[in-house]
Amino acid sequence: MKTRNLSALLITAGLLAGAPAVAADLDAEMISNTCAGCHGTDGASVGQAPVIAGMNEMYLMQTMQNYKDGLRYGTIMERIARGYDKGQIMDMSKHYAGQPWVNAEQEVDSALAAKGKQLHMAKGCVGCHGANGISPIPTTPRLAGQYADYMVITMQQYQNPKVAIPPVAMPMRGMLAGMSEEDLKALAHFYASQK
Amino acid sequence: MSINRREFVKALGTATAVSAVGFPFIVQAGTKAKVVVIGAGYGGGTAAKYLRKYSPDIDVTLIEKDKHFYSCPFSNEVISGERSLDSIRFGFDGLAGHGVKVVTDMVTDIDAAKKTVKTQGGKSFKYDYLVVSPGVSFKPGGIEGYDEAAMEKMPHAWKAGPQTALLRKQLESMKDGGVVMIAAPPNPFRCPPGPYERAAQVAHYLSHHKPKSKVIIMDAKDKFSKQGLFTAGYNKFYKGMIEWRSAANDGRVLGVDAKTGTVMTEFDEHTPDVANIIPPQRAAAIAVNAGLTNDSGWCPVDQRTFESTQHKDVYVIGDASIAGKMPKSGYSANSQGKVAAAAIAAQVTGVKMPEPSYVNTCYSLITPDYGISVAMVYRLQNGQIVGVKGAGGLSPMKASEDTREAEALYARSWFYNIIADIYG
Numbered sequence A: 001m002k003t004r005n006l007s008a009l010l011i012t013a014g015l016l017a018g019a020p021a022v023a024a025d026l027d028a029e030m031i032s033n034t035c036a037g038c039h040g041t042d043g044a045s046v047g048q049a050p051v052i053a054g055m056n057e058m059y060l061m062q063t064m065q066n067y068k069d070g071l072r073y074g075t076i077m078e079r080i081a082r083g084y085d086k087g088q089i090m091d092m093s094k095h096y097a098g099q100p101w102v103n104a105e106q107e108v109d110s111a112l113a114a115k116g117k118q119l120h121m122a123k124g125c126v127g128c129h130g131a132n133g134i135s136p137i138p139t140t141p142r143l144a145g146q147y148a149d150y151m152v153i154t155m156q157q158y159q160n161p162k163v164a165i166p167p168v169a170m171p172m173r174g175m176l177a178g179m180s181e182e183d184l185k186a187l188a189h190f191y192a193s194q195k
Numbered sequence B: 001m002s003i004n005r006r007e008f009v010k011a012l013g014t015a016t017a018v019s020a021v022g023f024p025f026i027v028q029a030g031t032k033a034k035v036v037v038i039g040a041g042y043g044g045g046t047a048a049k050y051l052r053k054y055s056p057d058i059d060v061t062l063i064e065k066d067k068h069f070y071s072c073p074f075s076n077e078v079i080s081g082e083r084s085l086d087s088i089r090f091g092f093d094g095l096a097g098h099g100v101k102v103v104t105d106m107v108t109d110i111d112a113a114k115k116t117v118k119t120q121g122g123k124s125f126k127y128d129y130l131v132v133s134p135g136v137s138f139k140p141g142g143i144e145g146y147d148e149a150a151m152e153k154m155p156h157a158w159k160a161g162p163q164t165a166l167l168r169k170q171l172e173s174m175k176d177g178g179v180v181m182i183a184a185p186p187n188p189f190r191c192p193p194g195p196y197e198r199a200a201q202v203a204h205y206l207s208h209h210k211p212k213s214k215v216i217i218m219d220a221k222d223k224f225s226k227q228g229l230f231t232a233g234y235n236k237f238y239k240g241m242i243e244w245r246s247a248a249n250d251g252r253v254l255g256v257d258a259k260t261g262t263v264m265t266e267f268d269e270h271t272p273d274v275a276n277i278i279p280p281q282r283a284a285a286i287a288v289n290a291g292l293t294n295d296s297g298w299c300p301v302d303q304r305t306f307e308s309t310q311h312k313d314v315y316v317i318g319d320a321s322i323a324g325k326m327p328k329s330g331y332s333a334n335s336q337g338k339v340a341a342a343a344i345a346a347q348v349t350g351v352k353m354p355e356p357s358y359v360n361t362c363y364s365l366i367t368p369d370y371g372i373s374v375a376m377v378y379r380l381q382n383g384q385i386v387g388v389k390g391a392g393g394l395s396p397m398k399a400s401e402d403t404r405e406a407e408a409l410y411a412r413s414w415f416y417n418i419i420a421d422i423y424g
């Protein structure tokens, strides 16, 4: 969020006309597009790394800060997040929050998803994540249409007491304790099946 | 900030654009700035797409000698038999969809004074800005006797495509108990972890199909990228199968005799069953011929914009460029393509070039389910590209199996996403 010095530009420019239109806010693009190699153009991931397009701005900022501070474990995100300062994190969070969410394209096992739905209701996930994995709470991330593999890995991290997870995720550590990988897959397939 | 730039620029009527940095780019009514991009690989494909993304009013022509692009990243999985050659081949329809004019032809000449490039097909293209991302070539005389004919016997497979298929075929027809020799080049070269990932991938194939065989890495160096992680991975999965010979231990390959299949070092001669010779490298021929390289064989560029320090309005990105601490990798080339695109778009549209930000990550697979990585975020400091302090680094030496498996999953994810980011 740097000042673009537009008034200075106006003055130096003198007569300004016929300039080709720049489509993009280059400052925000510069910093945000470094993520695209892993999260897809504009955050619409086509691999198993999470979709970050259209995520809540506060959640994005908080999550990047958590990775940076070592409060949230990632296979790689801690190493990446430490490369950006607060202003840059604010810029990229705003940028990705402004992109449309794109549901992950993946195969869903409907029997697993049905079982997942039951677990979602029975285990109380619905309380925070809403009926279909879209939470009414802005900083609780959308699970509907997220990558199933990513969600299973993340839930396994929640289960594992040796892995750092942010305080807001702590309630899930207890709730997920003792659930089998099959259960986690079922939950993930349910969320993946929702749009 | 009261008005946003887009509205501001739109509000500007019709005749001249003046760059905020002082060099006006004069646009005549109805004409667009012309950018020509050479090479549709990781760097050039990215630059072409992002130029269009940053300003639809830039006319982009992408000239690539081949009809398709074969990706080096994940070509080691073709060599191990884990994936098909087709799965690493990509076309340029997506780029055309963004309004990039794609020309299949080989650029033979860059005239930086006349701002024109010429092609083998006899065409000539004028440019206002030129982006050059042609990759690497092999240093003449780098390995004695390693000429075009030798490459057909002892593949490098360091440019993906037919060479990849050839190495795969040789592994398939090798007898159990054979020796595969991989000659790793001196620094700097394309993909520092590449030869060591390849050794693991070859061993992966051999351990399942020809378990009595051996892989010997003959190195021109005394240490290599992610060495600790690779060595631990070799010991875990391929104990006794992979041997590494450092330069100090007569590992450096100096010459070959393709007729007899001999690989020569200072003190020894070897006759492996399969020889994968990865020669010393420099920038691709077109960069050398156009006078874009310096004595190092690589192209010096302004580290903020990637504009050549030897030719004005020519931008060199990717493996061919000298980019501070950034390794020569696909992700680096992708990141540099975006920086150069922003630099050009800023000039064309008369706004300030944003502060550059660069990134790299190299994933390597020890087995299809066991991944490791090295990452770094870079910034400009006193005109140099340096790693951000405290950021990046290697996968931890001690990590759970689950973590390695997740990294293997995310390695593939990276491949799909970066390809979509370039060609999608």
Ligand SMILES: Cc1cc2nc3c(=O)[nH]c(=O)nc-3n(C[C@H](O)[C@H](O)[C@H](O)COP(=O)(O)OP(=O)(O)OC[C@H]3O[C@@H](n4cnc5c(N)ncnc54)[C@H](O)[C@@H]3O)c2cc1C
Binding pocket: B038, B039, B040, B041, B042, B043, B044, B063, B064, B065, B066, B069, B071, B072, B073, B074, B075, B076, B105, B106, B107, B108, B133, B134, B135, B136, B157, B158, B159, B190, B191, B194, B198, B284, B286, B317, B318, B319, B320, B328, B329, B330, B331, B332, B333, B361, B362, B363
């Ligand atoms: C085995 C292997 C594994 C690798 N794995 C990874 C990995 O996992 N991750 C990673 O980040 N990087 C990896 N790399 C490195 C990566 O391939 C390169 O760093 C990257 O391709 C560089 O991009 P570039 O644009 O500079 O060149 P390239 O991608 O090679 O593109 C150059 C293009 O220019 C074209 N060209 C050249 N000369 C001309 C001309 N005169 N006229 C027209 N067209 C021309 C070529 O045909 C080519 O298509 C790997 C490399 C190898 C060899």
